Amino acid sequence: MWFTKRALGLHATVVVVVPIFLGLFWWQVQRVRQGNTLSWAYVFEWPFFTGYAVYLWWRLVHEQPGLEPPGSARRPAPFVRRPPSPSPPAPAPTPTPTPTPTSVATVTATASPTEPASEVDEELAAYNRYLAELNATGRPKRW
Numbered sequence: 001m002w003f004t005k006r007a008l009g010l011h012a013t014v015v016v017v018v019p020i021f022l023g024l025f026w027w028q029v030q031r032v033r034q035g036n037t038l039s040w041a042y043v044f045e046w047p048f049f050t051g052y053a054v055y056l057w058w059r060l061v062h063e064q065p066g067l068e069p070p071g072s073a074r075r076p077a078p079f080v081r082r083p084p085s086p087s088p089p090a091p092a093p094t095p096t097p098t099p100t101p102t103s104v105a106t107v108t109a110t111a112s113p114t115e116p117a118s119e120v121d122e123e124l125a126a127y128n129r130y131l132a133e134l135n136a137t138g139r140p141k142r143w
Contacts, residue, residue: 007061014057021050 001007025046031039 001064002061010057010060014053017053018050021046021053025050 025043028039028042028046032043
């Protein structure tokens, strides 16, 4: 657990980040002493960041890959097929005026469906199969 490749990377990160955050804290303390009142916010912020970095390091090093936390049951794939919603009736086409030599004719575009319903259902089914396959493998996340 302490000497895995992931844990060594986390150790290296915390060894670099914590001294930098503490140095930035000390720098802001010196700025406050010189009269910069805006630095008061940073005086409290950098120790918080340091503590949070140490907390995350501890949690991530002690996290056991492959084990799920208690209370997190596997859920089915989030995308399920829903019945199609009724579409509103198409508006009646408006007649276009006859062009005259002195006026410009207006062109109206008719609305046409972009994809047939069967193709959409096929794509949705394929995507749901893909999600179900991902869910079935149950592989742990790899950061």
